[in-house]
Structure formats: structure tokens, C-alpha cells
Amino acid sequence: MLSVEEALERILANIKSLESTHVPLSEALGLVLAQDIVAQENIPPFDNSAMDGFALLSKDSKATGGQPARLRVTGEIAAGYVASAAVEDGTAMRIMTGAPVPSGADTVIQVELTRSDGPASSWVEVLEEVAPGNNIRPAGEDIQRGQTVLVQGMEIGAAEIGILATLGWASVPVIRRPRVAILGTGDEVVDVAESLQPGKIRNSNSYLLEAAVRQAGAEAHRLGIARDTVESLREKFSEAMTYDLILTSGGVSVGDFDLVKKIMQEQGNIDFWRINMRPGKPVAFGYIGEAPLLGLPGNPVSTAVTFELFGRPLIRKMAGHTRLLKPQIEVIMEDGVGDRAMRRHYVRAHVAWQNGRFIAHTTGNQGSHVMTSLLNANAFVIVPEGGVVLQAGDTAKALMLDWPEV
Secondary structure, eight states: OBOHHHHHHHHHHTOOOOOEEEEEGGGOTTOEESSOEEOSSOBSSSOEESSSEEEEOGGGGSOBTTBOEEEEEEEEEOTTOOOSSOOOTTEEEEEOTTOBOOTTOOEEEEGGGEEOSSTTOSEEEEOSOOOTTTTEEOTTSSBOTTOEEEOTTOBOOHHHHHHHHHTTOSEEEEEOOOEEEEEEEOTTEEOTTSOOOTTOEEOHHHHHHHHHHHHTTSEEEEEEEEOSSHHHHHHHHHHHTTSSEEEEESSOSTTTOHHHHHHHHHHEEEEEOOBSEESOOOOEEEEETTEEEEEEOSSHHHHHHHIIIIIHHHHHHHTTOSOOSOOEEEEEESSOBOOOOSSEEEEEEEEEEETTEEEEEEOSOOOTTOGGGGTTOOEEEEEOTTTOOBOTTOEEEEEETTSOOO
């Protein structure tokens, strides 16, 4: 059997990022830039006021004979408008925050440091001397024309959206989102809306994977359930192979793998199908046509764990990301993991910072069928292969599920 690291390496070695496309700015969140973004203009594009106050010549702010400078007010400039005249010796203009500084003026004094008869006053007294450039935000202070502001390969977050909007990018070049086909398998599986009959279970895995795929940044498409016949599998795979990635759940264990294996051999190839881990030993990777297929186990916890370890990094690489793996940290076990396993065990746990260290508490019954073990789990505690037992107080490694990739 392959180790987790060997399996992941083989999967990622077969995956390339998808082609670029353009999307509206409002749809770019979470996608990866496909080219450098170079500013075509200064930001801010003009000298503007950082305060509500008065634009004037700094030399006119000096007191004379112990009396504050008194200047004639010649106009007013609001944000979004330009002064129709210049500021001259002995004059000032009212100015609002963000408004362009009028020609002639070399400083702005905030209104709190002035005295006048009110908003319509024809004069203003300057109560404090101000230096040139005071309260003026110069053109290009933030971004200069020709500057590379965002680089190819960067993930677009809220701040990047703001920068792109500032620079006028209504349409953004990005690596397109992967389209992922999700296929449940098995005669025992029914859709969630159906009432349960003896021997049947609901198709929880497809819905879990749909949510996980979306969280990973891809488009998720549930294709229903393939029955345990060659004909049903062929029909579903013929549709699934038109997508960028195929995710299946179930049908990859020793007992029931032959049908899926037959279709993969007919229409593609299989790279591997077993990994030395728990839960999730039966994981298959290969191709149907040109589409990579990641076959996950049927037990719901195994599906969730193996998707996090293999499916999420695969999707992120396909989407152009270079940071693919969740970080691992050292934790102190609050409770033990006494189940001795020869395969590496990924134990669902909640990790919290307490008294200067990270403490991990397992989420209860760790059976691969116990979906409630996923609730409140923000980490997988890693129990090394070889029958290692973790006691309360032991130090272990934990894979942090809600931390960003590194």
C-alpha cells in the first residue's frame, strides 16, 4: 500500500492548472489571477485633501503681530469637483475630504484649527501655522502608474477585489474554476428525499462532497447514483468524463471494486487504489477518458477525511493555487487514542489554544461510519502507523482543517 505522502505526490504529479478565462469582478473572489496587474494610472489620481478644512498657501498661515492670519474665502470644493480658480496670496478655499487640491495651494488646514462666521463666511482666521503638504494626499501616494500591484498566481480576496476595482478592472483574468462531477454508487443508496426502506441508506456522501467541493473553490455537479451494474456505471461515467474531475464515493473496496475497475480499464486507466491510512484505506486514482477520477470510500467519515487529504489539494492545484496543504501543528492530547492501528490514523478532534498551548480533544466514537465525529472537528490528530497509542498528555501532530493552506 502507498503511504499518504506517496499517494498525494502521485495524484498531484498528474494534475495541471486549468486554462485562464475572464470573469466579472464580482465573481472573482477566491480565484487565482492569471496575469500580473499593472497600474495604468496613479492612485490617488490627483492631490487631494485628507481633511475638511481650507486650502491655502502655507506662507499665509503665519500670525502677524500676535494676531492669527485672516484670509479671504474665494470658493468651495466638494469631493468629485474641481476648483474653477486658483488660490492666490491672502486667500483660501473651503475644501472637503477627498476633493482635489486647487492650483496655487500647497497646504490644507483642518477646520478645527480655524475660526470664521460659519459655513458661508467670506473670511477665515488661521489659528495655527501649517507646513507645506499638510493634510494633502499626493497623487500616486498609494499606487504609481506602471507599478505591478498584483502578481500572477495570487489568490483574489476582498482586498484584491478592492484594488482591482480601484484600478478599473471590471473583468478579471483568472484560472477558471474546476467543474467537478460527483457520483454516488451502490444499490443500497437512495436520494435524501426518499423514505428509507429496509437495507437502504440516504446519499449523504454526494451532498457532503458537493459542499466540500464548493468550499475548495470549484463548481460541484451531483450526477446522481450509479447502480451496481456495468451498464449503469458506463452511463454515468460517459457523462462524468466531460468534467474536469470525477469524484465517486463507494465501490472502491476489495469486495465491490471490480465493476469500477472494469470501467476504468475500458475507458481510461487506474494508478492506485489502496493507501496505508485509517479511515480511508480504499482510495482509487486514475482516469476515465481524459478526466482524472478520485474514488473515495463509501463510509461517510472516510469520504470526508480522504477528500480533505487528497481531493481538496487536487482541486486547488487544478484551480491554479500553489499553497495546497493544510498546516500541521503540535498539540497536547486532552484525552487519549487507545485504539491501536497499524495504519496511520486520522482522528477527528477539536483543537483550542489554552494556557499557552494547543490542546486537542477527540470528538467521540471514531468509527468510519459515525458522521457525528465530524461535528465540531477542526483538526485531524495524526496517530503514526505501526500501532502507536496516544495517551492523555502526549504530544501529537494535528492537521488544522480551518487554517489556510501553506
